[in-house]
Amino acid sequence: MGARYFGAAVKRLEDPKLITGRGQYLDDIAMPGVLHVAVVRSPHAHALINAIDTSMARGHAGVVAVLTADDLGEMARKPMPMMAPAPMVKTPLTQSPLAHGSVHYVGEAVALVVAESRAVAEDAAAMVMVDYDPLPAMVDLAHALNEGAAVANQALQSNLAGTLKGGFGDVAGVFSKAAHVFKESLSLHRGGCHAMECRGVMARPDPSGNRIDIWSSTQSPYMVRRALALCLGMDEASVRVTAPDVGGGFGPKAVVYAEDYAIPMAARHLGRALKWVEDRGEHFVATTQQRDQLWELEVAADAQGRMLGVRGHCLHDNGAYLPYGVVLPVTSMSSFPGPYALEALEISIDVIYTNMVPNTPVRGAGRPNTCFVLERLADRVARELGISREDVRRRSFVQVSQFPYETGMKARDGSPVSYDSGDYVQCLDLAVAKFGSDFKARQDKARAEGRYIGMGIASYVEDTGLAPYEGATIRVQPNGKVLLLTGAAAQGQGHKTVFAQIAADQLGITPQDITVEAGDTSLFPLGIGTIASRVAVTGGSSVHMAAVETRAKAIKVASQVLEAQEADLVLEGGFVKVSGTDRQVSLGQLALMLHGNFGQPLPAGIAPGLSATAFYEARQTTFANGTNLCEVEVDIETGAVKILRYVVAHDCGTLINPMLVDGQIRGGVVHGIGNALFERMIYDENGQPQTTNYGEYLLPLATEMPRIEIVHMESPSPRNPIGVKGAGEGGTIPAAACVISAIEDALSPFHVRLGSHPLSPQDLVELIDRG
Amino acid sequence: MSELDHAQTTRHISVTVNGTVYERDVLTRTHLGDFLRQELGLTGTHLGCEHGVCGACTIILDGQPIRSCLMLAVQANGATIRTIEGLAQADGTLHPVQEAFWDKHGLQCGFCTPGMVTTLAAVLEADPTLDETAIREAISGNICRCTGYETIVDAALQAASRMRGDH
Numbered sequence: 001m002g003a004r005y006f007g008a009a010v011k012r013l014e015d016p017k018l019i020t021g022r023g024q025y026l027d028d029i030a031m032p033g034v035l036h037v038a039v040v041r042s043p044h045a046h047a048l049i050n051a052i053d054t055s056m057a058r059g060h061a062g063v064v065a066v067l068t069a070d071d072l073g074e075m076a077r078k079p080m081p082m083m084a085p086a087p088m089v090k091t092p093l094t095q096s097p098l099a100h101g102s103v104h105y106v107g108e109a110v111a112l113v114v115a116e117s118r119a120v121a122e123d124a125a126a127m128v129m130v131d132y133d134p135l136p137a138m139v140d141l142a143h144a145l146n147e148g149a150a151v152a153n154q155a156l157q158s159n160l161a162g163t164l165k166g167g168f169g170d171v172a173g174v175f176s177k178a179a180h181v182f183k184e185s186l187s188l189h190r191g192g193c194h195a196m197e198c199r200g201v202m203a204r205p206d207p208s209g210n211r212i213d214i215w216s217s218t219q220s221p222y223m224v225r226r227a228l229a230l231c232l233g234m235d236e237a238s239v240r241v242t243a244p245d246v247g248g249g250f251g252p253k254a255v256v257y258a259e260d261y262a263i264p265m266a267a268r269h270l271g272r273a274l275k276w277v278e279d280r281g282e283h284f285v286a287t288t289q290q291r292d293q294l295w296e297l298e299v300a301a302d303a304q305g306r307m308l309g310v311r312g313h314c315l316h317d318n319g320a321y322l323p324y325g326v327v328l329p330v331t332s333m334s335s336f337p338g339p340y341a342l343e344a345l346e347i348s349i350d351v352i353y354t355n356m357v358p359n360t361p362v363r364g365a366g367r368p369n370t371c372f373v374l375e376r377l378a379d380r381v382a383r384e385l386g387i388s389r390e391d392v393r394r395r396s397f398v399q400v401s402q403f404p405y406e407t408g409m410k411a412r413d414g415s416p417v418s419y420d421s422g423d424y425v426q427c428l429d430l431a432v433a434k435f436g437s438d439f440k441a442r443q444d445k446a447r448a449e450g451r452y453i454g455m456g457i458a459s460y461v462e463d464t465g466l467a468p469y470e471g472a473t474i475r476v477q478p479n480g481k482v483l484l485l486t487g488a489a490a491q492g493q494g495h496k497t498v499f500a501q502i503a504a505d506q507l508g509i510t511p512q513d514i515t516v517e518a519g520d521t522s523l524f525p526l527g528i529g530t531i532a533s534r535v536a537v538t539g540g541s542s543v544h545m546a547a548v549e550t551r552a553k554a555i556k557v558a559s560q561v562l563e564a565q566e567a568d569l570v571l572e573g574g575f576v577k578v579s580g581t582d583r584q585v586s587l588g589q590l591a592l593m594l595h596g597n598f599g600q601p602l603p604a605g606i607a608p609g610l611s612a613t614a615f616y617e618a619r620q621t622t623f624a625n626g627t628n629l630c631e632v633e634v635d636i637e638t639g640a641v642k643i644l645r646y647v648v649a650h651d652c653g654t655l656i657n658p659m660l661v662d663g664q665i666r667g668g669v670v671h672g673i674g675n676a677l678f679e680r681m682i683y684d685e686n687g688q689p690q691t692t693n694y695g696e697y698l699l700p701l702a703t704e705m706p707r708i709e710i711v712h713m714e715s716p717s718p719r720n721p722i723g724v725k726g727a728g729e730g731g732t733i734p735a736a737a738c739v740i741s742a743i744e745d746a747l748s749p750f751h752v753r754l755g756s757h758p759l760s761p762q763d764l765v766e767l768i769d770r771g
Numbered sequence: 772m773s774e775l776d777h778a779q780t781t782r783h784i785s786v787t788v789n790g791t792v793y794e795r796d797v798l799t800r801t802h803l804g805d806f807l808r809q810e811l812g813l814t815g816t817h818l819g820c821e822h823g824v825c826g827a828c829t830i831i832l833d834g835q836p837i838r839s840c841l842m843l844a845v846q847a848n849g850a851t852i853r854t855i856e857g858l859a860q861a862d863g864t865l866h867p868v869q870e871a872f873w874d875k876h877g878l879q880c881g882f883c884t885p886g887m888v889t890t891l892a893a894v895l896e897a898d899p900t901l902d903e904t905a906i907r908e909a910i911s912g913n914i915c916r917c918t919g920y921e922t923i924v925d926a927a928l929q930a931a932s933r934m935r936g937d938h
Contacts, residue, residue, distance in 0.1 A: 021815020247882025492880030
């Protein structure tokens with residue numbers, strides 16, 4: 001049986017309800033009797049809480065309760081568990097569901113106001129009087145470790161949470177013998193999640209107090225269930241968490257937040273259904289952000305421009321807490337050496353506490369950071385040696401003969417990082433071919449006309465399919481339709497469609513015959529979450545395994561029913577058929593038989609149900625790769641940057657649905673363009689956020705974005721049964737590096753050197769004037 | 772009167788939404804988006820920023836695409852409104868813009884989609900000859916974090932072609 005749906009651009013099963021306004025996002029769910037919550041948040045970046053006076057708010061008409069950490073019991077005052085424990089951190093800080101005694105960033109949750117409407121709750125939130133004692137705030141990453149620097153938390157002696165060190169090879173030897181060594185100072189700036197749907201939590205306690213239903217706009221409903229069951233001392237079966245339609249995730253919605261704890265706690269305390277929906281103003285101060293890093297690096301290269309070694313140091317801002325441990329600096333670290341076959345590497349990353357919004361992965365996690373610094377170094381080598389940026393990369397890449405390639409680095413579990421497959425040179429060449437060979441001539445011509453165009457380039461490798469597992473159940477129903485249940489919920493990626501495609505081919509049916517249910521902990525026992533470009537690998541492989549097993553069972557039973565050899569049976573059009581005959585039995589009939597009937601034993605050796613459950617365990621990582629090229633024009637008078645073209649050559653292994661992969665790439669690239677040119681989360685010296693609306697914080701708009709031309713390579717991964725690699729972040733990882741590379745190229749006549757992003761028009765005009 | 776006393780003031784309004792006339796007493800401070808979602812249960816209109824930039828809450832009011840978060844419900848008294856729920860025909864036939872969004876993968880998470888679709892339906896019904904530049908301009912007040920806009924533009928171009936009868 002050849003693949004029919006796997007690999008095809010199948011239109012999404014998710015879409016009909018979403019294009020007609022019938023989606024059910026968290027705030028759309030009808031919940032009779034629900035009360036509305038507004039969160040009182042800290043207006044200070046760092047302060048002690050002396051007292052909270054809730055009397056005026058409680059007296060306001062329509063207010064049901066005002067709750068502080070003192071009202072909700074010990075668990076509301078205890079720091080939340082770190083989602084990825086980090087033993088290397090001497091003073092691990094996480095916030096408590098509601099602040100207790102002190103606050104450490106503007107936006108930290110302090111109290112809940114529960115009222116009959118959200119408007120009334122917000123009115124009353126302004127009446128909660130919190131007596132704060134402000135303390136000095138730490139917002140200056142560059143000087144965070146200086147003597148006398150303000151500390152971000154009184155529990156700390158220093159702002160240093162810990163230092164990560166990594167590397168391999170004879171660094172001193174490589175640098176001393178290298179023909180060239182270049183130094184760079186580089187920096188990256190934080191951006192936010194900015195899913196168009198903000199976060200939200202709704203909780204409905206059972207009147208008995210023994211059960212609770214929770215809805216959260218989350219990427220990880222199972223993590224919410226685990227956290228709440230442990231915190232509330234309840235059985236996991238009594239805590240049902242549903243991720244309804246989720247309007248974008250991009251990483252920050254994978255965190256179990258203060259509100260994920262506080263709203264269910266308050267609902268149990270009051271015995272009422274409660275709903276909190278984050279508004280956009282809150283999103284800027286209460287949803288995690290990411291990317292602030294300051295780097296000092298050196299690269300060693302040989303006379304031909306092959307990069308031999310990199311060493312450097314990074315100051316990594318993690319904000320006020322470590323909700324996800326040190327996963328960000330760890331992903332930055334383990335993303336070295338990127339696509340390059342370095343002989344030696346030595347990196348240290350100081351993880352710093354500041355009084356800004358806590359940091360957790362935003363699309364790409366620490367990877368775009370490492371990509372940016374490596375690509376800046378590669379461009380530097382090319383410029384200094386007078387050879388093309390493409391050639392520096394071709395010469396420095398891991399070569400095709402080297403796979404599987406152990407980079408010398410260690411993964412999170414301590415195992416060696418080993419790239420599985422690909423051809424980085426060929427992928428770059430595909431991008432170059434698509435881009436065309438006439439750029440230099442056009443650039444010269446444009447410059448003669450006083451126009452400044454530039455070409456950018458960036459290459460990357462991305463670890464995808466993160467451990468440990470996802471799972472899926474496939475169950476044929478007596479009506480012949482198939483239920484596919486999984487823990488791997490989506491936030492727009494189209495999991496239902498691709499999972500149905502994978503299963504349909506095995507079962508000889510169409511994707512439309514399959515109902516996929518995901519993200520409801522009552523429907524599937526275990527799950528991890530949709531993060532780290534991991535679900536095509538883990539969820540997709542699980543679906544494949546469950547479908548293969550279901551198919552085998554159908555054939556086994558049908559061979560008895562049809563009195564035929566298993567080898568002669570095929571699955572087609574919802575039937576198991578004896579090939580070359582008209583003898584057949586429908587999947588529905590087989591399912592009915594295996595569902596069983598009173599007093600009638602099932603066939604010998606056959607377990608009940610035409611169904612199978614499989615868990616794919618990702619014991620080895622798969623690595624996607626690609627090269628991006630873009631063309632920009634810079635107006636040297638205004639500093640405006642226009643992206644004229646953007647080309648992506650991308651290899652994420654076998655494609656399940658090329659249309660959806662292209663969608664992931666395009667959206668990812670545009671996120672990276674936002675990081676390069678638009679998105680600025682500015683804090684003043686007191687830790688007050690200055691960009692808390694979409695007039696001040698700019699996101700990419702349709703008028704500024706280019707068309708994105710995509711070329712696919714498919715190097716199947718040998719490490720999972722369907723050959724796939726993740727595609728969710730590969731667009732974002734190189735995009736900022738690519739755009740910055742192009743701007744620097746455009747402005748080369750002015751000797752402008754770029755080592756940071758975002759770059760505003762004002763920044764560029766200043767650099768041009770200085771150059 | 773204090774600000775909070777004003778919060779209790781109501782007015783009677785009559786609006787026609789997706790062909791149905793609704794008579795309601797509304798708090799004067801309720802914005803139109805909240806009114807549609809909370810009073811009429813039309814939750815297809817999404818609130819993305821509530822400060823008039825993201826465009827998710829766009830509806831068609833007397834033929835114009837407008838942001839329902841920037842208008843008070845009382846200001847809509849007497850108006851005729853179409854929301855995302857009212858774009859398909861009664862028999863379920865999709866509006867050409869809806870159809871094209873499905874065909875061209877013009878949505879991922881779907882949250883900005885109602886605002887995108889209503890904006891494009893309004894501008895293309897007024898002028899189906901819009902080119903790519905004009906379409907990008909038309910949705911420049913609608914933020915999408917998922918798609919990078921390209922497939923939305925492609926969907927709009929397909930819809931425009933069908934609405935012109937080009938096929």
